[in-house]
Amino acid sequence: MSNTETEPGVERRGASPDEETGPRVPRAEVLTPRDVPLGGPRAMKVRRTLPQRARTLIGAWCFADHYGPDDVAASGGMDVAPHPHTGLQTVSWLFSGEIEHRDSLGSHAFVRPGELNLMTGGHGISHSEVSTPRTTVLHGVQLWVALPEAHRHTDRDFQHYVPRAIPLTGEGPAGDGPVGEARVFLGSLAGDTSPVPTFSPLLGAELILEPHATVSLAIDPRFEHGVLLDRGEVRMADTPLSPADLGYLAPGNGMLELTNTTDSAARMVLLGGTPFGERIVMWWNFIGRSHEDIAQAREDWMTGSRFGEVTGYNGDRLPAPELPNMPLKPRGRVR
Incomplete structure (x- = not known):
């Protein structure tokens, strides 16, 4: 998916320390989405929660688009x-x-x-x-993972995997038992x-939670986590999430409690990873470490080198936008 933004905005919700009373309970920070036109002739709209000015990454996850139905x-x-x-x-x-996915490695695959x-x-x-002629309703997420410095020039690759459904046990209206998958x-x-395999410690999973059910998930306390809610109303670490919200939980928590507060099944994507620890420059569809990295990548794309050719697509490739007048600056946290 192509990124059309050069100036991401931010909106956050969540409790401040002054709002908390009694024993300290983990609270989630809530990043709300903004509508962004997807690059291409049809300008399909997506809802974007990463990156934002206040939060560039969750682990190595650096980009989250949610679209549809x-x-x-x-x-x-x-x-x-x-x-x-x-x-x-x-x-x-x-x-x-x-x-339908085609790339310059020669991969021709379908996302299902x-x-x-x-x-x-x-x-x-x-x-x-390109969505296929068989598609009547298009609905999903597109996510990006930043590669650490030691691997950001690695060879191009493509992998496909079909995970099995794992039952989740928790508390539902009828008592303890299966409450989702x-x-x-x-x-x-x-x-x-x-x-x-991944180049940094990561977690990515789709979760479905039955109506009025609660699940407590054991999570890696070294990780920061994000819950991107697709449908339903969910409480994450005692913080309410609405559809398309991204809830953020800082490292140091070994359990994640999720509660579906609605009469229908809730669906979400759980993301996690160790804090990335590197500052990145992210512009258009490139991630580098300096303005010069990005400028070189743009030049290579416009001159037709480095990126290979995509065969089988009926149309021209996307031109790169103009670089801003001011130098691009790194963002993110350094441990």
Whole structure:
């Protein structure tokens, strides 16, 4: 997916220390989404919660777009022409619909609900994404992972994985028992581990929680975590989330409690990872460490070198926007 933003905004909700009474309870910070047009001729709208000015990363997760449910007959669906990436991995996860993926590695694959497509940009890759004629409703998330300095020039790669559904046990209206399921596409959760390797410690999972059910998940206390809510109303660490919100929980917590407060099933994507510890420059579809990194990547894309060719897409590739007049500055935290 192509990023059209150069100046991300921010809106946050959550309790301040002055609002807390009694014993200290972990509270989530809530990042609310903003509407962004997706690059390409059809300008499909997405809801973006990462990056924001106040929070660039959750672990190595640096980008989160949530889209749909989108009536393709009315909107035209997704059509993102070939575009480049450096220094990152793209994670495609669908709830409904189907997207055709082509890249300069030669991969030709389909993104389908419940199946992970992981593309590694590394030193440079290009790809296209188009919803298929079979798609009537398009609905999913597109996520990016920043590659650490030691691996950001790694070879381009593409992996596909179908995680199994893992039952979640918790407390429901009828008492203790099964209250939902998880699909772990990266990392480990609820006794399941994805076989897909990562370049930094990560967690990625889809969670479905039954009506009025509560689950307590054992999580890695070294990780910071984010819950991107797709549907329903959920309390995360005693903080309410609305659809498309991204709830953030800092490291130091070994349990994550989630409660579905509605009469229908709730669905969310759980993200996690150790704090990234490196400052990054993120502009358009590139991640580097300096303005010069980004300027070189842009020049290489515009001159047709480094990123390879995407074959099979019916149309021209996306041109890079102009760089801003001011030098791009690194963002993020350093441990």
